[in-house]
Amino acid sequence: MDPSSILLIMAPILFPLATKIGINPVHLGVLMIVTRSRIVHPPVGLNLYIASGIAKMGISEITVAVLPWLCAMLTFLALITYIPADFVVAAALLGSI
Numbered sequence: 421m422d423p424s425s426i427l428l429i430m431a432p433i434l435f436p437l438a439t440k441i442g443i444n445p446v447h448l449g450v451l452m453i454v455t456r457s458r459i460v461h462p463p464v465g466l467n468l469y470i471a472s473g474i475a476k477m478g479i480s481e482i483t484v485a486v487l488p489w490l491c492a493m494l495t496f497l498a499l500i501t502y503i504p505a506d507f508v509v510a511a512a513l514l515g516s517i
Contacts, residue, residue: 423456424456426456427453431452434452435448444504444508446507446508447500450511454496454497454500455497468482468483468486
């Protein structure tokens with residue numbers, strides 16, 4: 421399923437549940453947007469297949485080349501998941517809240 425479709429279906433379901441257990445709505449939104457970036461790595465890896473076709477390289481070669489970026493994305497996801505206060509404060513400072 422397309423990531424935008426998943427977001428449109430899951431946001432109304434997850435929002436009431438998240439607010440009941442005390443998750444900040446801004447933090448939930450950030451998590452939902454950041455986790456949409458799963459299309460760049462296997463098994464879905466739509467962007468990998470496109471890059472593989474353009475570069476005329478195999479999927480395994482492209483996957484190895486993408487590993488540093490994948491590690492950085494997973495580290496960022498772990499940070500915003502387990503240290504939500506920093507990102508909610510940043511949103512407040514920017515006037516988003």
